[in-house]
Structure formats: C-alpha cells, structure tokens
Amino acid sequence: MSKILLHGTEAICEGAIRNGCRAFFGYPITPQNEVPEYMSVKMPEVGGVFVQAESEVAAINMVYGAAGAGTRAMTSSSSPGVSLKQEGISYIACARIPCVIVNVMRAGPGLGGIQPAQGDYFQATKGGGHGDYHLIVLAPSSVQEACDFTYRAFDLADQYRVPVMILADGMIGQLMEPVELPPMRDLSEIPEKDWATSGHYGKERRVLNSLIIKPEELEPHVNALQETYNEIYRNERRALSYRTEDAEIVLTAYGTPARIVKSAVNELRRRGVAAGCIRPITLYPFPDDAFAACAARSCTKAFLSVELSLGQMVEDVRLAVNGKKPVYFYGRTGGNVPDEEEIVRAALDALERAEADQ
Amino acid sequence: MIRILLAGQGGQGVLSAGRFLAESGLHEGKEVSYLPAYGPEMRGGTANCAVIISEEEIASPLCTVPDVLVALNSPSFHKFASRVKSGGIIIVNGSISDSYAGRDDVSVYDIPANDLAIEAGDVRAANMVVLGALVALTHMVEEHSIINCLREKFVGKQNVFASNERAFRLGIAAVAQK
Numbered sequence: 001m002s003k004i005l006l007h008g009t010e011a012i013c014e015g016a017i018r019n020g021c022r023a024f025f026g027y028p029i030t031p032q033n034e035v036p037e038y039m040s041v042k043m044p045e046v047g048g049v050f051v052q053a054e055s056e057v058a059a060i061n062m063v064y065g066a067a068g069a070g071t072r073a074m075t076s077s078s079s080p081g082v083s084l085k086q087e088g089i090s091y092i093a094c095a096r097i098p099c100v101i102v103n104v105m106r107a108g109p110g111l112g113g114i115q116p117a118q119g120d121y122f123q124a125t126k127g128g129g130h131g132d133y134h135l136i137v138l139a140p141s142s143v144q145e146a147c148d149f150t151y152r153a154f155d156l157a158d159q160y161r162v163p164v165m166i167l168a169d170g171m172i173g174q175l176m177e178p179v180e181l182p183p184m185r186d187l188s189e190i191p192e193k194d195w196a197t198s199g200h201y202g203k204e205r206r207v208l209n210s211l212i213i214k215p216e217e218l219e220p221h222v223n224a225l226q227e228t229y230n231e232i233y234r235n236e237r238r239a240l241s242y243r244t245e246d247a248e249i250v251l252t253a254y255g256t257p258a259r260i261v262k263s264a265v266n267e268l269r270r271r272g273v274a275a276g277c278i279r280p281i282t283l284y285p286f287p288d289d290a291f292a293a294c295a296a297r298s299c300t301k302a303f304l305s306v307e308l309s310l311g312q313m314v315e316d317v318r319l320a321v322n323g324k325k326p327v328y329f330y331g332r333t334g335g336n337v338p339d340e341e342e343i344v345r346a347a348l349d350a351l352e353r354a355e356a357d358q
Numbered sequence: 359m360i361r362i363l364l365a366g367q368g369g370q371g372v373l374s375a376g377r378f379l380a381e382s383g384l385h386e387g388k389e390v391s392y393l394p395a396y397g398p399e400m401r402g403g404t405a406n407c408a409v410i411i412s413e414e415e416i417a418s419p420l421c422t423v424p425d426v427l428v429a430l431n432s433p434s435f436h437k438f439a440s441r442v443k444s445g446g447i448i449i450v451n452g453s454i455s456d457s458y459a460g461r462d463d464v465s466v467y468d469i470p471a472n473d474l475a476i477e478a479g480d481v482r483a484a485n486m487v488v489l490g491a492l493v494a495l496t497h498m499v500e501e502h503s504i505i506n507c508l509r510e511k512f513v514g515k516q517n518v519f520a521s522n523e524r525a526f527r528l529g530i531a532a533v534a535q536k
Contacts, residue, residue, distance in 0.1 A: 005377075005384050005392070175419055176377070176392035178384050256419065263418040339422040 003178035008146040008168060009034035011179050012102055013042060015150030016074050018182050020190050021100070022048035023073035025062035027055055027081060030114045031170040032104035035076040056081040060088030060101070067092070067099040068208045070196030072154050076102035078170075079120050080111055083128070089163060090129030093225070094210035096195075098157030100150065101135070102166045104173040105308075107335040115335020116170030118255060121312035124167045125284040132222050134229050136164045136236065137283040139254040143177035149281075151182055156236070158191065160228055167283060169308060171256040171337065232285055239287035240279045241294075243269065247276030249351050250294045252317060253306040254280045257337070261306050264343035274299070275347060283313070288320035295324040302354035303327040304347055308337065326354050359414065360498050361421045364488075365406035365438055366430025366451075368396060371485030375428070376407035378489060378511070382503035383411040391419040404434065411498050426496060428488050430471065431455055439464075449491050451484060467491060467536060474528040480518070483525035490529020501530065 006014065013035055016024075024043055026036040036052060043050035049066070053059035059075045066073040077085060082103045092099060103124065107117035120128075124137045136156050140146040146168060153164040197206050212218040243265060244250055253261040258279040268275035278290050294300050303321055305314035305328070314329045321327050330346035332338050338346075362379065366372040373394050380392040389412045397403035408421030426447045429435035432455035435448070439459040442448055446464050450457045453472035469491045471484040478487070486508075493501055505523060512519035 003384065005381055005390070171393065171419070174394055176380060176394075177416075177419075178390060259416075260418040260420060266417065337420065339420055340418055341422075 003180050005176050006143055006147075006179045007034055008140070008143045008172040008175050009104065010038050011143045011147035012076070012150045012166060012168070013038040014179075014181050015147040016100065016154065017042055017046055017048070018184050019151040019154045020072040020185055020187055021074050021154060022046065022187075023063070023066040023071045024048065025051045025053050025059040025066070025073070025075050026077065027053050027059050029078045029081045031106055031116075031173050032076050032078045032102065034173070035102065035104070056084035057088065060085040060092070063099050063101075064088055064092050064095070064097060067097045068095065068197050070193045070198045072190070074100040074102065076104070078104045078106045079108050079117070082120065082123070086123070086129035089135070090127075090131055090133060091210040092163050093129075093133035093135065094131065094221075095208045096161040096225070097163070097208060098154075098161050099163050100153045100157060100166065101163055102150070102168070104168045104170055106170050107333060113335045114170070116256065116308060116337060117333065117335060118169055118257070118308035119312070119333065120167065121283065121307070121309060124165050125286070125316070133225060134162070134232075134284050136160070136162055136232060136285075137167050138164065139167050139281060139283050140172055141255050141258045141279060143172070143175055144179050146172055147179050147181065158193070160232055161195075162228060162232070167255070169255045169257070170335075175256070236282055237285045237287040237289060238281040239290040240281060241290055242277050242279070244276035244278060244294050246274050246299055247294070248274040248299060248301045249276075249304060249347050250300055250302075251275060251277040251304045251306060251343070251347060252280070252291070252313070253277070254283060254313065257306055257308055260338065260340055261343055263340045264347065267340055267344050268347055273348070273351070280313070286316045286320065288316070291317060291320035292322070295321045300325055302350050304350040305329050306338065306343055306346070307331045309333060326357060328353065359410065359412035359416070360426065360496060361424045362409045362411075362426045362428065362492070362498075363406060363421045363424035363438055363441075364409065364428040364430075365404070365434035367434075368403045368405045369401035370405070370430045371482065372405045372430055373407050375485040375489045376409045378504055378507045379409045379411070379492075379499065381507045382499040385503050385506065386499060388413060389416050391416045393419045393421070406434065406438075426492065428492055429455065430484065430488060435459075447495055449488050449495070451488060453484070467495065467533065469529065469532050471529070474532060475525050478524035478528055479521035480525070483522045486522045486525035487529035487532070490526040491533045494530040494533040
C-alpha cells in the first residue's frame with residue numbers, strides 16, 4: 001500500500017477508526033484540535049458517534065458510558081484538559097472499562113503554553129487520579145507510530161480491560177510524515193465483551209461500578225487490578241535500543257526528543273564517542289529490562305535521560321539502573337526543544353562527570 | 359539529506375509551500391518530514407516550517423541549522439539568516455525585504471516574489487515564486503512533482519491553479535537570470 005502524508009493528530013484518528021473506534025468525545029484545546037476536527041468528519045462516515053462535549057469532564061464520562069456499553073471509545077486532549085479528566089480515568093480504571101485516552105502534551109504547569117513538552121510523565125505513568133491504578137502508556141515518536149500505537153491501544157485495552165493512554169508531545173501532533181495506514185478492521189472481528197452493559201435482552205444482569213463500599217470487597221478488587229498490572233508488566237514492556245552494545249554513554253528519551261537524541265548519538269559516534277540510546281515505547285510498564293541490560297555491561301559508564309521536563313522519566317531510569325551506574329539528566333521546559341548539539345554537549349558533560357565521580 | 363526552513367508572516371503561504379515540497383518528495387519515493395511552527399493567529403504573527411527530504415530515514419525532524427532558508431519577509435530573513443549552514447543558500451523575498459545577511463559564506467538570492475506574483479496574476483502566489491526558485495537552485499524535487507501537487511490542491515479552481523503555476527515558473531526563471 002502506498003504512503004500518504006499525514007499530521008500526527010490525523011494519524012492518531014486513522015489508527016483509532018481503523019481498529020474499530022466508533023465513539024469519540026472531546027473538548028477543544030491546542031495543540032490537539034485537529035483530532036476532534038478530523039473525528040467530527042470521519043466518525044459520521046463510518047457510522048460512529050462524535051460529540052463535542054461541554055467540558056473535558058463530560059467527555060471522559062461519555063467515554064465511560066460508551067465504552068461500558070462495549071463500544072471502542074476514545075477521547076483526546078492536551079495537558080490541562082487531561083488533568084480535568086483524571087477523576088473519570090480513575091473511575092474507568094476501577095470499573096475495568098477499556099478505552100483510549102490521548103494526551104498531546106503542551107508545556108505546563110497550569111495553563112502553561114501551547115508548545116511541546118513532556119511534563120505529564122508522572123501523571124500518565126504513576127496514576128494521575130486517585131487510588132491504586134495504572135494505565136498502559138504508549139509513547140509514539142513518529143507519525144507512523146502515532147497511527148500504529150493508537151491502533152494497538154484498542155486491542156491492549158480490550159485484552160487487559162484497562163484504559164490505555166497515548167502520550168504524545170505537541171511536536172508529534174503537528175509533524176507531517178508519510179504513513180502507511182493499516183487496513184480497516186471489520187467490527188465483527190473484534191472479540192465480544194462478555195461484561196459490557198449492552199442491554200439486557202434476556203442476558204444475565206451486568207453491572208459496571210467503581211463504588212465498592214465494603215472493605216472486604218474492595219481489597220480483593222484492588223488486588224485483582226494489581227494482578228492485571230503485574231501481568232502487563234511481564235508481557236508488554238517495549239523499548240528500542242540503538243548502538244548500545246559497546247556504548248560508554250547510554251542516552252534515553254521518548255517521543256520526538258528520542259529522534260533528536262538518535263541524531264545526537266550519530267554525531268557523538270562521528271566524533272569518536274561510543275554512544276547509544278534506548279527509546280522506551282511503553283512508559284507504563286517501564287522497560288526496565290532494556291536499562292538493566294546496559295547497566296550490567298562493563299563498557300557503559302553513564303546514562304543520560306533527555307526530557308522536555310525537569311526530570312520525570314529519569315526516576316524510572318534510576319530505578320531500572322539500580323545504582324549500578326550514574327544516571328544524569330538534561331531537560332528543557334516551557335515549550336523549548338533541545339537541538340542535537342545541545343544534547344551532544346550534555347552527553348559529553350555526563351561522561352566527564354561520571355569519570356570525575358569514579 | 360536537505361533541510362529547508364521556510365519562514366514568513368502568517369497568511370503568506372509559508373506552510374502551504376512547505377507542504378507542497380513535502381508532498382512532492384513523498385511522491386518521488388523519498389523520506390520526508392514537515393514540522394510547522396506558528397502562533398495562534400490565522401493571519402499576521404510568524405509562521406515557519408521545517409521540511410526535510412532525504413534518501414534515508416530521518417532522525418531529528420528539527421531544522422536548527424538549515425541548508426536552505428526561504429524567507430518571505432524581512433523579520434524572518436533577519437531572524438534566521440545567521441542560522442543557515444555555512445555554504446548554504448538563502449532565498450529572500452526582495453519585494454518586501456532587504457537582502458543583506460551580514461555574512462559572506464552563504465549564497466543569497468534576492469527574488470522579488472511579490473512583484474513576480476502580481477505579474478503571475480495573484481499576489482498571494484508569492485510563496486510559489488520562492489518555491490520555484492528553491493526547486494531551480496536545489497533540484498531537491500522535480501518541477502513536475504510540484505505542478506502535480508498544485509493541480510491536486512486546486513482541482514476545480516483552474517484560475518487559481520494557473521496563476522500559481524505561472525508564479526512557480528516565474529520563480530524558476532528568476533533564478534536562471536541570476
């Protein structure tokens with residue numbers, strides 16, 4: 001199939017629609033307005049539902065209802081809007097309803113700015129709402145991945161009955177690249193949901209609920225959720241390692257910054273520095289195995305996490321490296337994106353510090 | 359790999375020109391990326407986009423040090439001229455900007471894009487004039503690829519297509535005269 005040129009936001013929509021998403025609920029916010037715009041045109045074409053809700057809170061609760069009835073449903077927003085959705089996300093996680101939530105991150109905190117950032121890593125991976133729960137979090141780094149990961153997100157959500165988040169930065173949303181679209185999936189191929197509140201019609205009564213008032217009932221429910229997260233951890237950790245086998249310095253980044261880091265690695269190699277990088281694809285579960293493998297190598301002297309934040313993923317990197325090697329950090333905020341040369345300098349600086357600290 | 363930065367004022371067609379370029383590269387089977395940056399305004403404000411066309415996979419989509427700068431107005435010319443790679447090219451809209459880059463290690467092409475666009479029949483086609491100059495100077499994509507994109511974009515708007523095509527060809531001719 002031939003490739004077409006798409007924005008990251010459009011690719012997210014195509015990935016969703018082609019894997020059976022038939023309900024979209026959203027509320028406008030920059031830099032993801034192209035998602036609801038595209039969905040408002042496409043959803044009616046495929047017999048789906050598009051609602052521009054009165055608020056982000058309403059939109060996530062519409063997802064709760066539609067996905068609870070068994071439809072593949074999605075909402076999309078950007079950082080401040082995703083904060084508003086957190087109550088609903090916690091309810092959905094507790095009620096074990098699969099759905100997809102897209103966050104095209106902009107700079108925070110507060111209303112912040114509209115340029116790209118990655119300051120919502122903690123919120124996405126550590127449970128942005130209340131209670132013991134997790135989402136599966138996928139981080140695309142190209143427009144093709146924006147499509148493919150969103151497509152995959154619906155299957156993962158259904159398989160584990162957990163909400164899945166696509167955590168993209170504002171650059172992925174705006175970037176245009178060639179994309180090969182997956183074929184449109186026939187809705188009849190999607191496994192039936194034997195828990196969905198899709199109407200009585202002589203079936204047994206089904207209830208989806210996030211209020212479990214008796215401690216002796218809530219604890220086993222939370223434990224069962226945890227068992228699902230453990231299973232997800234065992235099965236779904238994904239990362240791509242690049243030139244790490246002989247690397248002295250291992251850089252890491254996710255999303256678009258990972259591509260700038262890859263360019264920086266190539267430049268460092270040109271200058272004779274053995275550099276490599278790890279790009280986490282799943283942020284939850286965090287691919288700690290990829291980092292542990294590098295930490296165990298004697299050639300590796302240091303790690304450097306590069307983020308559009310003041311240091312969030314770096315905490316998971318430190319846990320994965322587990323004190324075996326020093327872990328350094330370089331980040332920009334406010335919507336600023338570091339260029340290749342800045343990252344090269346940060347890597348050289350990290351190597352120098354690692355040698356001095358020894 | 360060639361990295362192009364197109365910059366100007368919102369409404370000048372900077373982003374459209376970048377998209378034509380990226381679409382053309384894609385049609386020729388190359389790797390392309392197009393990264394726009396603009397403010398909240400529909401018109402006015404600043405707009406720019408980074409277009410990369412490459413035979414290999416594109417890692418960073420940023421264009422911090424462009425090989426070519428296409429500046430459609432004076433503020434973007436002066437803002438970005440210092441960033442262009444040594445030995446690179448600057449195409450500047452001479453109708454509304456001076457062309458003094460303050461450095462002699464780049465080739466500056468002063469193209470009176472607004473005047474040529476008026477000659478082509480539509481002042482809004484200044485973006486196509488500079489695109490013509492860009493393609494003539496770099497050969498990064500084929501002329502006919504751009505023409506095909508234009509035809510696709512302005513299907514059913516024969517007049518708009520015709521003035522844009524004329525503007526594109528005037529841009530090519532302007533370079534040939536330099």
